[in-house]
Amino acid sequence: MSAPVRKAGDVATGEYDVSVVIPTFRRPHLLRRSLEAVQAQSLWLTRGGEILVVDNCPNRSAEPVVAALPVGDVPVRYLAEPRPGISHARNSGVSTTKGGLIVFIDDDNLTVETAIGDLVAALEETNASAAFGRYIALPEAACPPNSLHFIGPYSRDLGATRRDVTRERAKLGTCLSLFRRSALAKREQLFDPALGLTGGEDSALLRELAQEGHRFVYEPSAVGFEIVALSRLNRASLQRRRFRSGQIRVADAGGMAQRALWRGIGAVQFVLHAQMAAVAGLLGQRRRAEFHRGQAWGGLGKLFWRRPQPPFYGDDPLRKDVDAKAAS
Structure with missing residues (x-):
């Protein structure tokens, strides 16, 4: 017999364990698969969630996807956020959800059924403030072998062992991540809108x-x-x-002295x-070579770090290719 499932009523008492937040922008064909994978998480057998x-699309392109989902043990809600930027x-x-643990999943990410449960276990067993899983990039369709030379940077693979990655935060990002709400509670705005x-x-x-002083743990089983x-699997992309990653690394360095040091590192990196x-x-x-x-x-x-940085989302021509495919 399976363990009892906590239903939507737990939200009112603040007892939801896990809130999964999935931002999306004009990718309904990918969002549907991502949502189905999150709905199928084994975590929901024993933990309450939402x-x-x-939807960051002004035309609310994700709304029909959410409306068409079958009803499951975990409630799925839709929120329109028309202000541009992730x-x-x-x-x-984050401000709309109520769980004590917050998971971020990207709309192009397919999680294996134990992934979120593994993140929760890593967080609880290490007493870290945030846990990060491993994701592997796959092309959306069959592609020429030469295109696979360009897929590596879209993955996050930090090895096969659970470990503290606080000092490796530049390699993380928030896709397939879990945070304690208490660690985020001090901030009115968690993510800077100027960088959206x-x-x-x-x-x-x-x-x-x-x-x-917060610590981060990497959990490879998640x-x-x-x-x-496919439009992103090429040399230009x-x-x-x-180049953008290099810009972000310098911006993240702190003061001007640290940024000057990283710009010097960048020069050496380029030459070598x-x-x-x-x-x-x-x-x-x-x-x-690639x-x-x-x-x-x-x-x-x-x-060549500079501020402000050029847009990468929304106005990105590669993103427009994806949007066009999603609309077709």
């Missing part, structure tokens, strides 16, 4: 939490799969992503990896 979809979506999601279209809003939050559009890319190319090692090219572009992002 799922909140926060920061607004996440902030609204450029990226780096999650890095800024993690930096602040780490500075306050697995998800990030579905990557990889270079843009790496550009040379290694050239050598790998001459040896016919294409995958390795890796080093990406690292070189990350160095350029650090070296």
Whole structure:
């Protein structure tokens, strides 16, 4: 006999264990699969929960997806957040939910059925403030083998062992993550709206939490799969992503002295990896060459850091390709 399931009525007494927040922007074809995977989590057999979809599309493209979901043991709610930027979506999601534990899942992430339960176990067993799972990038459809040279940066794989990753926060982000609400309670706005279209809003939050003494744990058994559009599996997309990552790394460094240090690191990174890319190319090692090219572009992002940063979400032409496919 399975354990009893706590139903929606627990919200009124504040006894929901887990609130899952899924921000989304014009990707109903991916959102549907992501939601179905979260609904199927084995965690719901023993823990009370809720799922909140926060739609950042002014046309409310996610609303029909939520309305068409079958009723399950865990309630699924819809929230429209028309202010542009993922920061607004996440902030609204957290303020609207009531769980003591908050999970962030991206709309292009498919979680295995034990993933959220594994994050909860890691958090409770280590007494950390946040837990982060492992996600593996997969192309959305069959693609030429050469395209797979560019898929690595879309994954988060920090090894096969649970460990403290507080000092590695620059590698984390918030996809497939779990936070104690108590760790976030001091802030009126968790994610900086000024970074909502450029990226780096999650890095800024993690930096602040780490500075306050909060600890982060990585749980490799909490697995998800990030579905990557084929339009993003190319050299131009990889270079843009790496350049942006370099920009965020410098912005996240703190004061001007630290930023100057990271810009110097970026210069060295560019020179070394550009040379290694050239050598790998001459040896016919294409995958390795593309890796080093990406690292070189990350160095350029650090070296040429500037503020404000250019938009990466919403106005991103690669994102528009995905939007067009979703609308078709």
